[in-house]
Amino acid sequence: MKVASRPRIWMIKTLDEQVAAKFTASHRFLIASHVRPDADAAGSLLGLGLALMRQGKSVQMVLEDGGEKFRYLPGAEQILRAPQGEVDMIIVVDCSDSDRVGAVLNGYGQPDLVVDHHKTNLDFGKINMVEPAQVATAAILFDHMPAWGLEIDADSAMCLLAGIVGDTIGFRTPNVDAEVLRRCAALIDLGGDLTHIYNEELVMRSYEAVRYWGSGLNRLEHDNGLVYTSLTLADRQDAGYLSDDDADLVNVLSAIREAQIAIIFVEQRDNTVKVSWRTRPGLDVSGIAYQFGGGGHAAAAGADIEGSLAEVKRRVIHETHKLLGNLTKEMGV
Ligand code: AMP
Ligand code: MN
């Protein structure tokens, strides 16, 4: 017997429609982003979270390392270090894999929605909105929030603008084009304060952070296009710098003219080393970071690698020289 086939095509929802439907059906939200958050992690978390709250939703915005660093952004004081109770929808922003979220989602199951721009993203959500051509997760949110029924008001605009300014290091990365600037102009029209964000995110530093930079700059090395340095636990103690990151020293290293690739090694407490790579247009460090268990973009990537500082430095410098084509057979490779 012949059965009339139904026009199935009409039943397929676009990603935006799937997200909008899940938003409408959910009341309790949990939004998380990555450990050692950057401005795109915090800005995306807050830009989306505040818009959902304005709709009367209950929203837990969670960063394992807290949001203290982003006190200049509206809503940062509401960022939690761990979620509580049951939720209807879990969203992860600006993370390429679930490990990057830290322990905050333990016991909460698979995220319902992942919004991200890392080309190394593992599509670990039920719905994955991954757009590697975008300069920041905040730019993806700017594009899609209206289609999800969410309004971008002055507070959300401020947060999303911070995400774009942070990930482009103040419009310095080669992926910045007129479209990116048009988005930023629209965010400024909506109430984003570019000068404030630029200064807070990229210019102003604490006295302790700059003293900490001093330790790293003192042991800076340059070898055949590779510029690198390390920061130790003792450096942080000496400088009185309380976070376990590089205080953005990597941006200073990547501004060194001789650096084809810049690397910074940050010693951690648990026998791991946080490694950050930065490179010039034409080279791609995301593969090498991925090979060491991390991820990122062509121009900026990172990994948390197990081992002592000396051992991790030796392995990473060796592999990075290979990427630069510096090692030949005669050199024993
Ligand atoms: P960072 O070097 O930490 O500033 O990060 C540079 C880029 O690489 C960012 O887009 C990060 O999200 C990404 N990244 C850094 N560390 C990791 C990691 N352990 N796993 C995956 N992605 C990472
Ligand atoms: Mn990030």
Ligand code: MN
């Ligand atoms: Mn990002």
